[in-house]
Structures are given as C-alpha cells and as structure tokens.
Amino acid sequence: MIDKTNKTASNNDENIAMSDEQQTIQNITDQDYKYGFVTDIEMEEFPKGLDENIVRMISAKKNEPEFMTEWRLKAYRHWRKQKEPKWPKLEYSEVDYENLYYYAAPKKDGPKSLDEVDPELLKTFDKLGVPLEERELLAGVAVDAVIDSVSVATTFKGKLGELGIIFCPISEAIREHPELVKKYLGTVVPYTDNFYATLNSAVFSDGSFVYIPPGVRCPMELSSYFRINASKTGQFERTLIVADKGSYVSYLEGCTAPMRDENQLHAAVVELIALDDAEIKYSTVQNWYAGNKEGVGGIFNFVTKRGLCGGKNSKISWTQVETGSAITWKYPSCILKGDNSVGEFYSVALTNNYQQADTGTKMIHQGRNTRSLIISKGISAGKSNNAYRGLVKVNSKAENARNYSQCDSLLIGDQSGAHTYPYLEVENPTAQVEHEATTSKVSEDQIFYLNQRGISTEDAVGMIVSGYAREVFQQLPMEFAVEAQALMSVSLEGSVG
C-alpha cells in the first residue's frame, strides 16, 4: 500500500506559494487522505510504474479469461519497444511513465457533498445548466461514477435486453460475452497501432461495450460520462461498439476531470464496427480539465478513435466538441472498407490560454463508391495553438470515391495560432477530392455590433463562436448541443479583454 499522507506532504513542499483557492482544494484532499476511508479495494492499489506483473495483476483483478491476459501482455511487450511520437505540433514536458499508477480502483478522495466542492467548479456547472444530480457526478461526489454508463445501463437494461442490445462496462463484457470481445477487440485498433493505443491495450481499466443485434434500431441515445478521479493516475478507457447488419446506434460520450495542478495522462481507445447497412453515430463533448490560465496542470489527452465501415452501405459519423485538456491528440477516423460506405467527421476544437490541440481525422477509402465528409472548425484564443491534421486516402481499388473537406480556423486575439495540415493520398484516378480551408478572426466590429444591441462582450463572443461552429453543433443531439454551446462560452471566458 502506498503511504498517501507522505505523498501529499511532499506535494505541499513543492507548492509553497499556493493560492488560497488551491489551498482550499488541497485542504479537502488532505482531509480525505487523513480520514482514509480505506476500503479493501484501496488496500490493493498497485504500486507505481509498469511491468508484466502489473499487467497480470490488472487482468487478474478483473477476473479476465486467459486470452485477454495474453493480449494485454503482448501489447505490453510491444509497448516496451515503442517511442512516444514526436510529430504532432505539441510541446509538453515528457510523461514519466514509471511514475504513474496504472491501476487505481475507485478511491474515496473526492468531496463528500456539493458543499465541499470548489465553488469555481460549481459556478461553471451553473453556467452550463448541468442538472444537480449530474453536477454531483461531475464533481466527483459519487465516487463510482468513473463510468456513468453502468447506471444508465442498469436503468434501461430490461428494455435494451428485450431487443438483444448489450450495453455494459467492457470489463463485464469480457467476462459475460467473451466470444464477442474476442471476435472484435483490436480488429480496428490493433494493439500494435501506436504508442498510446498499445499502452492502452496493456493496461486499460474499463470503458463501455455496446452490441446492437442485426436489424435493431437502438431506441435511445446511449451515453457515458468519463471522469478522471485519482491523482497521479493514468486513465485508460477502452470502448468497443459493434453494430451488426442493418442496425443503428447513437452513442454520446462526455468527459470531465477535477482541477489539479499536475498533468494527468488520458490514453483511451475507441473502436467502432459497422457491418452491412449499419450506422453508428458517435458524439463526444470533451471537457477534461484544461489547466489554469498560466498553463499549469490539465489533462494530456492522447486518444485513438477509429471506426470500421466493414459492411456495404454502412455509415460511421463522428462528432466531437473538444474544449478541454491541456493537450489534445486525437484523430477519430473511418476505414471505408464496405462498398458504398460513408464516413463523416464533424469537429469543433476550442483552445484557450495555453491549451494545445492537434486533432483531425483519417478517411481511408478502400471500397467502391465510398464517400467521406470532413467539417472541422478550430477556434484558438489566448496563447493557445490549434492544429487540424487530416488524411484522405483513396486506395487503388476504391473506384468512384468522393471526399469533401472543409477546415476552418477562427482566431480570437492576436496571440493564438491556427495550423492546418491536410494530407492527400490518392491512388485511384476516379476519385473526387475537394478541400476548402478558411481562416478568420472574431472582429472588433462584430463584438461592437452585438454590444450596441445590448449584448455583453462575453455573450457576444459566445454567440459569434457558436455561430461559427453551428454546422457541427447541428449534428449533436439537442441537449448535448445546448450544453456544448454553453461550454464554449465558459471555455472562452476572459479570452477577450
């Protein structure tokens, strides 16, 4: 067991000049550590660092079948041979992978009620219009809320079960539906895929599993909230969604994390598989803690998301609203293998203060008559840097492939950066590929115009930015769209003087 009291004390020494606010947060943390709330799970928290033993322990802890343990180990051994990629337009201090905890079961280190939650955070929730119950989840009061899909699944399990839909934590799926997991896990993002995906394959903690049987249209939006809870802990979720022939599902993912003055690693993997005539719509509103105004703290978000349109006439649509994280490295992609399959990517990535985002998509056309659409809206404020990086690849056998890409950048203030890196690889002469890009600024004229109609500068910037990103917001389910717009305004606070 780790001696947490000592750990906290040394943290205090490092941060002598803490502000009152940080002090308050620290005090809460200290109190909780002092009280301990030691449960059996906490007693078994694994030591820092990563070796084969830790990987085995994670697998054993989850009572995984042998094939899973072996898969994790293969990933681990492969990871040991990998180096962190350096090509993104991102600058950050190196992650010390030996100084992370790779397994931390739910810890009771969160506040016990909303009264103990940092008032700044509550103010933000208030502005977002997040319902009270949800606030408690987001603020980490409910400690078992690492993945909210558990409770959602429980609530509707009966109804979904009647239709043959499986929606459960992936750890449960590995135990209860090993044949499905074995068949599909790692088929879109293999454990050898990239540094972060490989690490995830070795140590993933939990995540969601969805299976929609043939011909079934999932009658409700499935959703999950991901949270990073514990300090100095890497978070590695893994999500696998399989839409069998002729089925449809819309899945929503929300992400938040508490404010901490250290950087935390988040390396998730999402795999989507759409068989013949199936459609998957995957929406994300990512609001991990972005660090403070000076760029201290925040989540390092290195995520691999990829969908396989495996069957003919299948469709996968990614919609993402990225406002959080200190670093975002993320390229939700589609492999258009089935003939006539369709891939879509709608993205709003907003960076403020010292945030950095390098995000985009890959559309890989393999089948005939495949189509893809890319709508990317980058917004950079403060001293942030925002890069779109996208690949459109048309293989030699992909007759009549079509792609349309639109990449817009919006700058707020004069200290932020926007970058666009479009890559094109076309091996079939019948392909039609179009790319449009624009860069614009939120102008003082626009702000003054809205001011002159009685609208405050903060609201004006929020309106202008929402208007700019409207095409993407329209793709989100209603409640999410409202939340996402509110989130943008909050994220932009103070970006205009």
Add this chain to the structure above:
Amino acid sequence: MLSIKNLQVSVEGKPILKGLNLEVNPGEIHAIMGPNGSGKSTLAHVLSGREGYSVDAGSAQYKGLDLLEMAPEIRAREGMFLAFQYPIEIPGVNNTSFLKKALNEIRKHRGEEELDAIDFLSLIKKQMKLVEMKEELLKRPVNQGFSGGEKKRNEILQMAVLNPTLAILDETDSGLDIDALRIVAGGVNKLRSPNNSFVVITHYQRLLDYIVPDFVHVLSNGQIIKSGTKELALELEERGYDWLLEEAESKA
C-alpha cells in the same frame, strides 16, 4: 435627452471633434449634415461607445447619465440605438435569435420579464411590416447574404423591435435606392413619438424629404458651424457646403 457640451475627441492623436455642442430634447429629430471627413461618423461612434476614440475634453449626458462612462451594452440597454452605416455580418448566428437575445437583455435591464419565443415572434412579425422585409430574412444569419438595402432594412427592423429612446442613424440612406429609402424612412416615421428622439446623420438632403427634421446642424472640421430648421437642408442642397465653410472661416 442628450446634452453634448464642448466635446473634443481624437483618434490616434489626431483631433476629429473640436468642441461640439448639441442639445436634443424628447420627441425631436435632429439632422446632422456635413462634408466627408467632418466628424459625423466619429460622433455616432463616440456616442455609442465604440473603442479607439479618445475623449480629450467635454461631456455627453444621456437622460442625465454620464454617457461616456458607460459600456456600449449599457448604453444600448438604456435605450440608445445606433443604425450602422455598414451593418456587420455575423455568420451562423440566426437573425431572429440574435434580436430576441438583444431585446431580452434590454428588458432584463429594465426589470421587465423576458419575452418567450412565441411572444417575440408575434412582435417581430408585426414590426417587419413596417420595413416591408421578407420573412425569409429572419431565418438567415445576421446580415449574411443580405443585399445592401436588406441590411439597412434589417437595421430599422432591429430599431423597431428594440424601441429605443434615442436612435442615431449613421448615413442610413447611403447605398439605398429611392424605394428602399422611402421604406426605411417610413419605418422611422412610424416609430416617432413625443418620448423618443432621433439623430439622423446624412450626407444628402434627400433623406430629409422623407424624415422631416426639427433641426438641421452642419458639422464641419469637428464643430457645428451652423444650425437651423429643415429649410437649411434645402439651402444646402441648392448651394452646397462651400459657402458655409467660407462663412465659418471668415468668422474665425
């Protein structure tokens, strides 16, 4: 309503307004005319609180409040409206929801209840008739894809919905054909009441055939060099500005 005393304003060190005086009472329409570069638009911008102007001396009071101390949105909420010479496009922001937000900010400021979507829609549809605007324009983003005339009508529509106590029209007639001019002026006339006032900035007398002012002021080189009634505008139309400028110079 509006009381401007010895207003001196410069832009990047260059004096533009050089001691301007103006008194506007409730119910009055004042026309401000003058050659290009005389400071007409600067006056409109300074009164509405645009950044980039430095007030070096003088004062401007609006409803007894120190206008120059107020943020532009507060001036707007207090009932001051500027019809822009060049209305700004705001892509993706729906014209109707923008105007609803604006009205409700003003209502909130006055301690009135916010209008819901249904009440707002019936209000805006009524006011659209004033400016003979196509309903389709309500569904579009603010001023985006509007013709020059549609943009100006949209300004007057906003004015009709927000119902200001003091409206400043900055060269609203520029770029309008005669039909559009008539419609825009008709809208202004229908909004006239004993409680609200207008400051109409224009380069040409033409607009004043339709919006008949109580007073006409000639602005030149940052000062009002002559004030009169609507007859002054007609005289200017006939004789141009030069005789006035010469008269002012010889006085100096």
